[in-house]
Amino acid sequence: MNKQELANTLTKAEHMCAHSGGRLTEKRKRILEVLLSSLTPLSAYEVADVYNSTSESNMPPMSVYRILDFLESEQLVHKLSSANKYVACSHIACDHKHQIPQFLICSSCQNVKEIAISKSIIDELDQQVVDAGYKLMNSQLELQCLCERCTHNAA
Numbered sequence: 001m002n003k004q005e006l007a008n009t010l011t012k013a014e015h016m017c018a019h020s021g022g023r024l025t026e027k028r029k030r031i032l033e034v035l036l037s038s039l040t041p042l043s044a045y046e047v048a049d050v051y052n053s054t055s056e057s058n059m060p061p062m063s064v065y066r067i068l069d070f071l072e073s074e075q076l077v078h079k080l081s082s083a084n085k086y087v088a089c090s091h092i093a094c095d096h097k098h099q100i101p102q103f104l105i106c107s108s109c110q111n112v113k114e115i116a117i118s119k120s121i122i123d124e125l126d127q128q129v130v131d132a133g134y135k136l137m138n139s140q141l142e143l144q145c146l147c148e149r150c151t152h153n154a155a
Helices: 003-020 026-037 044-053 061-073 119-131 148-154
Strands: 077-080 085-088 100-106 112-117 141-145
Touching: 003 026, 026 044, 026 061, 026 085, 044 061, 044 085, 061 077, 077 100
Parallel strands: 100 141
Antiparallel strands: 077 085, 100 112
């Protein structure tokens, strides 16, 4: 992401927060920027390390967790439960209605691609869960894959 795209994405994130009644403070913005600039998902501790290495003040991991919770509630970041790591939403700057996010996670390089899945697939999955006597608590799917680059490198 170049500097202009980053600036546009952060501006859009500020508008999204303001629209929902939240505020993208300078620290929250910097944490979001760390995730937007990362090529792979980061744990809260990794986010804190990057933030602290590029900032004049240190931020403890517990503060990073609180900020990540806020950013997740604003749908600006996603938590990958399988890895306990975070990625910035790839659709922050989009103007279209967001679909249900799914994540393709490269088992080799850890690169993540966010894709959308149709609501009908989730509805069908939910019905199968109900038929089995369970209640679906989270429709986010995290699929372990090999990205195109790693597939070519392995060949």
